[in-house]
Amino acid sequence: MEIGRVIGGHYLLQGLIKQGQFATVYQGIDQAFQRVVAVKAVDSNQAQVYRAAVRRTAQFTFPNMVGLYDLVIEQDRLYLIQEYIDGDDFAALVQSPLQPYDVADYGHQICLALLYASGSSRRTCHGDLTPSAIMRDRRGQIRVNNFALPSDVSYFTAWSDTGGEGLPLSDRDLPWGAESQGRRADDARAVGLLLYQLAVGRTQGTTVIEPPSDGRLRFRNNIPPEVCNVIARSMIRSHPQHINTVEVLNDELKIVAETLQPADPLIVNTPSFQQVAQAAETARPRQFSPAGTGKVPNPLPASQLGAGLSAYQQSKSEKPGATYHRNQRIFGSHRS
Numbered sequence: 065m066e067i068g069r070v071i072g073g074h075y076l077l078q079g080l081i082k083q084g085q086f087a088t089v090y091q092g093i094d095q096a097f098q099r100v101v102a103v104k105a106v107d108s109n110q111a112q113v114y115r116a117a118v119r120r121t122a123q124f125t126f127p128n129m130v131g132l133y134d135l136v137i138e139q140d141r142l143y144l145i146q147e148y149i150d151g152d153d154f155a156a157l158v159q160s161p162l163q164p165y166d167v168a169d170y171g172h173q174i175c176l177a178l179l180y181a182s183g184s185s186r187r188t189c190h191g192d193l194t195p196s197a198i199m200r201d202r203r204g205q206i207r208v209n210n211f212a213l214p215s216d217v218s219y220f221t222a223w224s225d226t227g228g229e230g231l232p233l234s235d236r237d238l239p240w241g242a243e244s245q246g247r248r249a250d251d252a253r254a255v256g257l258l259l260y261q262l263a264v265g266r267t268q269g270t271t272v273i274e275p276p277s278d279g280r281l282r283f284r285n286n287i288p289p290e291v292c293n294v295i296a297r298s299m300i301r302s303h304p305q306h307i308n309t310v311e312v313l314n315d316e317l318k319i320v321a322e323t324l325q326p327a328d329p330l331i332v333n334t335p336s337f338q339q340v341a342q343a344a345e346t347a348r349p350r351q352f353s354p355a356g357t358g359k360v361p362n363p364l365p366a367s368q369l370g371a372g373l374s375a376y377q378q379s380k381s382e383k384p385g386a387t388y389h390r391n392q393r394i395f396g397s398h399r400s
Contacts, residue, residue, distance in 0.1 A: 071103070071138055075145055087107065102130075102149070103145055107141070124186065124211070128208055129209070154258075158261060158262065162262055164288050182243060182248065182310070189242070190208070190210070191215050192216055212240050212241025213241075220233050222275050223275045226275045226299065227279070233250055256296075281295075294313070294317060
């Protein structure tokens with residue numbers, strides 16, 4: 065424990081945030097700028113890997129990323145000085161009563177960070193998009209951390225039998241963060257894994273979602289088919305409409321989020337609003353919609369209607385692959 069120590073001349077370590085496998089994260093204060101920071105202390109045997117990640121990502125600046133302020137090397141240890149995020153970690157999100165809109169919107173925000181990193185001048189894949197890389201600040205904005213660090217192989221291996229065709233990670237011989245088609249597909253699937261953990265049914269107090277033992281995806285009853293469908297298509301590699309790029313996943317999540325976005329509250333107690341409402345009411349006949357239909361508008365453009373729904377229409381007699389049970393919100397992947 066290094067609490068109370070000053071590193072780099074002006075970073076005071078004030079408290080422990082998290083003890084990880086390769087690094088310890090402290091809350092600190094930058095005494096030069098009088099701001100709170102997060103300080104990640106890295107073991108000496110991992111210093112070279114973290115320095116490579118810093119070289120690749122030092123210039124990244126994006127609203128959905130955790131900012132990097134400084135790098136300090138003292139006593140054979142490496143310290144990353146990062147933006148301190150006051151908010152919730154992924155375990156807190158799992159415990160939160162998230163709405164379907166939140167799940168789709170958080171996925172969209174994660175994709176935006178990945179798309180920024182993979183831009184033409186950066187060409188970086190994340191590679192380690194696990195729950196520990198995701199936080200939500202007090203404004204409700206998702207912040208992604210840990211770009212270009214070594215992948216948590218045990219995490220992806222555990223989830224590889226859930227629609228992953230037994231393949232945990234692609235192109236493991238490439239340098240961490242290096243871009244490839246396989247790694248881009250891995251990042252897209254990693255987003256799906258995170259969203260599934262936010263959308264799955266769970267008992268109260270659960271902080272960690274384990275892969276389903278039978279390989280079937282189970283969603284909460286309030287998660288609309290559109291959200292279930294996008295998540296399943298990103299997770300299940302054998303799906304006939306598998307989503308294997310962040311670009312496509314982002315587009316679909318954005319459409320779903322826009323469809324589900326809660327409407328802004330209306331102020332109806334003003335005289336001007338009441339006059340307009342009364343005039344509109346006398347100008348047209350009353351319209352009624354069937355009660356209790358519970359139908360959610362299809363978010364896909366007219367030219368693509370049905371593109372996202374075919375997964376629900378497969379029968380047991382079809383070719384083995386991804387099968388789904390829409391009514392029970394249970395999704396399964398069968399491997400030969």
